[in-house]
Amino acid sequence: MNTDLLVSTLTHVVLLPPVCLLLTAAAGLLVSRRNRRAGRALTGMSLALLLVLFTNAGARLLMAPLERLAPPLDLARIDGAGAIVVLAAGRLEHAPEYGGHDIPDLTALARLRYGAHLHHKTGLPLLVTGGQGTPDGRHEPKARSMERALREDFRTPVAWVEDASTTTAENAAFSARILNTSGVQRILLVTDALHMARARRVFERNGLQVIPAPTMFYGAGPLMPLDFVPSASALQKSYYASYELAGLAWYRLREAIGSN
The missing domain is CATH 3.40.50.620 (HUPs)
Incomplete structure (x- = not known):
C-alpha cells in the first residue's frame, strides 16, 4: 500500500468525524475517573460538536472554505x-x-x-x-x-x-x-x-x-430552518468536507517537508 493510500485509509477510519469525536468522548469518560470536571467537559464538548456536525448548518462551516476555493467555471x-x-x-x-x-x-x-x-x-x-x-x-x-x-x-x-x-x-x-x-x-x-x-x-x-x-456545490443557497435539524446526510457532508480539509493539509505538509 502506497503512502497516500495508507494515509487516506487511516484518515477515513480514525481521524474524521464521527469516529474521532466518539473516541474523544470515550477518552473523556476515562479522564473523568481521575478528574470528573475535566472528563465531563471533554465528553460534553465532543458530543456537542458531533451534534453540530449532524446539521447542514454545521456542515456548511466545513464546506464553505473549500467551496470558496472553487468558484463555478466561466x-x-x-x-x-x-x-x-x-x-x-x-x-x-x-x-x-x-x-x-x-x-x-x-x-x-x-x-x-x-x-x-x-x-x-x-x-x-x-x-x-x-x-x-x-x-x-x-x-x-x-x-x-x-x-x-x-x-x-x-x-x-x-x-x-x-x-x-x-x-x-x-x-x-x-x-x-x-x-x-x-x-x-x-x-x-x-x-x-x-x-x-x-x-x-x-x-x-x-x-x-x-x-x-x-x-456539486452543497453549500449553495440560503440557510433554512431545517438546516439546523440533525440528519444523517448532514453528517455525511461534514465527513466529506473534513476528509478534504485533512487531505489538503497533508499535501501542504508533505510539500513543505519536501521543500526543506
Missing part, C-alpha cells in the same frame, strides 16, 4: 484548453438493472453529467480517470464504467481512459502521461467543489495547467 475563460478530465468517485457493484455491471455512484454520476455537459458546450475531448479493478475481473476499473455511462447514457464519446490509478495523486500523474503524449497541457478539471482544491494541486504538480470546472 466558459469565456477556457482559451487554450485541450481536454476535459473527469475524476472517478465511488461505484455501485454488480447493479442488477445493468446486467450485473458495476456502475458509477451518485457522486461520480454528477461529475459525469457535468463532463458531458462541458463536452457538448465546448467540443473538447474527454479523459476519464479511476482504477481499482480486480485481477479476477469481478470488478472493472471505475474509469471503464464511467466511459460506458458516458457513451451509452449521455451519448458522449470518451477519448482516453486511465484505469490504473488508486488515489487522486495517481489520477493526476497517470492522466498527465496520457495527455502529454497527445500534446495537451491545459485542461478543464471536473470534480466536486469540495474536492477541487486538492485535485487541482496534484494535477498542477504534474505539469498540467488546470482550469477548475467544479460541480
